[in-house]
Amino acid sequence: MQYVAPIGVGLLYALLMSLIREPHRRRFNAVMVAGAGAAYLSGGGLGGWEFAFTAVITYVAYRGLDSWTFIGVAWLLHTGWDIVHHIKGNPIIPFAHTSSxxxxxxxxxxxLWCFAGGRTPKELVAWVRGARGRKGAVAGETGRVAEADAGLSGA
Incomplete structure (x- = not known):
């Protein structure tokens, strides 16, 4: 459960954030990840590196005001920082040893949700269906091009 519950929390976060309309959803998420980047400042145990990390993630989050990709990168940076803190032994929640x-x-x-453009569940389904349709269309076109090339070679 310790490994499954956090996945559910991430999915719930994405679902709840989907309720916010764009462009506010992207900007709100940039602010959220900036806040997450400062979560260890009050006792993370890595000294000045806590400030350096907060500065880096703040910059990336700032870039995220206009880019879902930067927000996704910021969440991945935070993932790395969580791993460092889990190994170091300074969890994000002091009384919950495995919180980091x-x-x-x-x-x-x-x-991942951010890299997919922070879409609503309905938009995600349409996006995935569209990607499948585009993949089939490209494969179909490639087949037609190969047939045309074969026809030219044989003529």
């Missing part, structure tokens, strides 16, 4: 591990499992789920 849970965060490290949750954050990539959110990052």
């Amino acid at each position: 591990l849970g965060c490290a499992i949750c954050d990539p789920v959110i990052a």
Whole structure:
């Protein structure tokens, strides 16, 4: 359950964030990941590196105000920081020893949603269906081109 629950939290986060209309959804998520980047400042145990990480993630989150890709990158940076803290032994929630591990499992789920453009569930389904349709269309066109090339060779 320790590994499954964080995935559910990431999915729930994406679902709830989908309720916010664009462009506010992207901007709100940029602010959220910037806040997450500062989560360890009050006791992460890595000294000045905590400030350096917060500065980096703040910059990436700022770029995320206009780009879902940067928000996804920021969540992946936070994942790495969670792993460092889990190994170091300074969890994000002091009384929950595996909280940083849970965060490290949750954050990539959110990052994947961001890399998919932070779409609503309905938009995600349409996007996946469209990608499948485009893949079939490209394969069909390639087949027609190969047939045309074969016809020219034989003539």
